[in-house]
Amino acid sequence: MLRDKNLIPLSRQHHQALALCVRLDRAIRSGEVDLQTWQAEIQQQFETEIGVHFAAEENVLFPAAAHFSTLQPLIQELQAEHTRLRDYFARAAVRELDLQSLEDFGQKLAEHIRKEERQLFEGMQKLMTSSQLNALGLALDETLKDASRACALPSDATRLRPRRISHS
Secondary structure (H helix, E strand, C coil): CCCCCCCHHHHHHHHHHHHHHHHHHHHHHHCCCCHHHHHHHHHHHHHHHHHHHHHHHHHHHHHHHCCCHHHHHHHHHHHHHHHHHHHHHHHHHCCCCCHHHHHHHHHHHHHHHHHHHHHHHHHHHHHCCHHHHHHHHHHHHHHHCCCCCCCCCCCCCCCCCCCCCCCC
């Protein structure tokens, strides 16, 4: 099912967060992980975008979805996952994540995003009317206006392909 235009801003943010998960997974698999740098990037992502994203979901999206009894158990799961993910973000902010914690964080964040996209968003699109989705979109736009408009670029240490330095 195509994503409704009113949910696309959240889906775009999901895409950015999934890219972080992919880069982290590839770094772990390659054995080239600078724990401090990765934790700094995770902290920065939370402060510039993911924190606002979580707030938009918790204050706008989840309450709208909770009007549908079939989505209520899913909303409870997603809220509990936000709590667990916030713990990882807080631990990253004080540089307490070890390699296994980083790996767990990446897996849990990716699983959470996929659950929102595949189950919550799909369910909402099937259950909500277009006017309900439009009202939701307006409320999300207002809530997300505080999210960073700039795309946070990975550091040289966390990008998938290191920049090539020309020696001319």
